[in-house]
């Protein structure tokens with residue numbers, strides 16, 4: 496059984512569109528290590544979740560990257576949403592940046608089942624040093640072993656606009672793609688083009704081979 500690791504119900508709803516019924520949510524709050532990219536954060540979360548659950552896990556880490564702010568809030572999107580709030584992120588962008596205020600949503604899915612992977616176009620993260628450092632001298636033999644993690648990424652480009660729409664979650668109301676904000680789209684429309692949808696489509700193509 497595959498466990499989709501997130502505390503966010505909105506992500507689960509979107510993920511279930513791509514994954515069959517053999518998937519359940521694992522409401523596990525993994526440690527978000529500090530990194531400039533989503534990949535290492537998701538990979539670290541997948542290792543932690545796998546060690547916790549003992550069964551195959553898929554971690555979803557996503558963020559909003561605003562071009563004129565060198566990618567901010569990026570990996571800090573969750574913190575910025577909780578502290579500033581989505582509307583304030585819009586106001587900041589509107590005050591500081593010229594149109595079209597380009598931005599992208601990115602999603603990295605990190606899969607870990609404790610086993611090695613075949614080489615393929617999708618990257619494999621083998622860096623377990625963050626966990627090793629955190630555990631210091633007390634780490635046991637299992638934890639010193641670097642667990643391979645396979646990453647699937649999805650990106651969608653758009654721009655930052657004044658909030659519109661009631662659907663979706665998080666930054667969806669201020670992210671416009673082709674004239675429509677993600678919050679104005681139906682779940683199916685958003686999933687068809689979104690960062691998460693794109694990453695999930697890659698994963699859903701690969702995963703059946705893994706379980707054969």
Ligand code: IMP
Pocket residue numbers: 503555556557558559572573574576577600663664665666667677689691
């Ligand atoms: P995390 O991946 O759960 O850490 O989410 C990072 C931040 O990005 C949170 O503030 C989420 O609300 C936001 N976020 C993640 N995915 C989406 C999305 O698909 N639409 C809008 N906001 C998102």
